[in-house]
Amino acid sequence: MPPTSALPNSPRSTSSQSKDASTCGRIRARPGSGVVSGALFPSTYSEAAAALEAHPSAVVVAGGTDVMVAVNDGSRQVDRWISLRRVQHADHFEVDGDSVLVGAGTTFEQILGPRGAALPALAEAARTVGGPQIRAAATLGGNLATASPAGDSLPALACYDTEIQIVGATHDRWVPLTDFLIGPGQTLLGPGEVIAALRLSSTSGAQHFAKLGTRNAMVISVCSLAGRLDADAGIARLAIGSASATVRRAVDAETLLLDGAPPDDVGAAVAEASSPIDDHRASAAYRRHALAVLGSRITRWLRNSDHG
Ligand SMILES: Cc1cc2nc3c(=O)[nH]c(=O)nc-3n(C[C@H](O)[C@H](O)[C@H](O)COP(=O)(O)OP(=O)(O)OC[C@H]3O[C@@H](n4cnc5c(N)ncnc54)[C@H](O)[C@@H]3O)c2cc1C
Incomplete structure (x- = not known):
């Protein structure tokens, strides 16, 4: 396309x-x-x-x-x-084999509906965003443009090798998510540009998202981790949220995940890949510890999942 x-x-x-x-x-x-x-x-x-x-x-x-x-x-x-409320087809959703095209105006509530069946990790992330009122209004485009290190859609989107469609008055361009996010609150969007769509290029295999917060609901994440494993296709993805300036893939941990390394070794490599800070929500040391636990846990979930 x-x-x-x-x-x-x-x-x-x-x-x-x-x-x-x-x-x-x-x-x-x-x-x-x-x-x-x-x-x-x-x-x-x-x-x-x-x-x-x-x-x-x-x-x-x-x-x-x-x-x-x-x-x-x-x-x-x-x-x-x-x-952007009257932009036509803003919540466009189209599955094309392994790739999914999603309009930037798609809300988290919509991702929790039937669409989530194609994107379990993103649906699990959507379920943790705010409360029902927030999920009904909050869009993927807004989560991307805000570019918070704690944006809950971002780790799952990184696991899908997502590209972002940036549209200007007379041009458009596609950029990888990892290039789009420059730093906290900073993106590649130039003057006179908006986000129109996301292409989730690869969505196959088992996938999960886990978020740690100071309570169970309505909470900004202390840290989060999304993972995807399609062993037959040789694909492993682990992406960390809230523990570096932008979402970050844990590439060495992905190799260990694919190679069948013990879950605790994968978790340790996830923690190693992070660069968390001390802030009012948690210390850097606690975040590293939590990521090791999440990494080990998600490794088990992915290997035991029905999706894989
Ligand atoms: C009570 C509460 C709880 C929350 N909980 C969570 C949570 O658990 N997890 C989480 O990740 N976030 C959370 N948020 C933050 C927020 O809901 C999300 O970041 C949401 O995805 C923002 O989307 P929006 O459509 O509301 O963005 P808006 O508020 O409309 O816009 C946000 C920014 O993005 C820009 N923008 C929006 N759409 C586009 C576009 N298409 N192109 C270019 N720029 C655009 C706007 O100019 C603005 O700068 C919470 C917010 C509140 C108030």
């Missing part, structure tokens, strides 16, 4: 390029709110990118579960929104 035709609303598949950004969607003024003076409602991602190019200080909003926190606590001022 050629990249530019990945989504029905990608730049070359629409006539939106000729539209002026100000004509996409309605502008809703909310006089007196003190925060929002207007909002644009593009109907394609390329229109959204054109709107962003025309209004560089505008803020893109999808589910609003990250950006509204900053607005409400006063740390972010917004004079114009570019809402």
